Amino acid sequence: MWAVLGCPHCKAPLQAQEAQTRVTCAPCRLSWPVEEGIPRLAPEHAVAEPPVSGT
Template sequence: MALNKELLDILACPKCKADVTLTPAEDGLTCAPCRAVYPIKEEIPIMLIEEAIPLADWENGVRERGKGAH
């Protein structure tokens, strides 16, 4: 999946307003200061604070809030 570069340039973490970066698999957007990942579902970034997944959980395979690793 390719997220539009212009869209990526204007997106920011809704919690702290820091820049976000694509995960290596391009399936989420990482906020380094918050140590959180906002998932991308069907090519749409889900930029809701309550949908963010802690970075440690994301690295362990969790891709949805409240779900275990797949």
């Protein structure tokens, strides 16, 4: 299922994270929860991921 999911914002592929409890979009730096195996991709469930430090 994860291979066919796309970011609701930019349509980029989503990556499963943290034992499949979250899905993330690398280009948008957003993530959504996965509850009972179902990704909650509604805008109100989106969480901005912190920037990755290059040091």
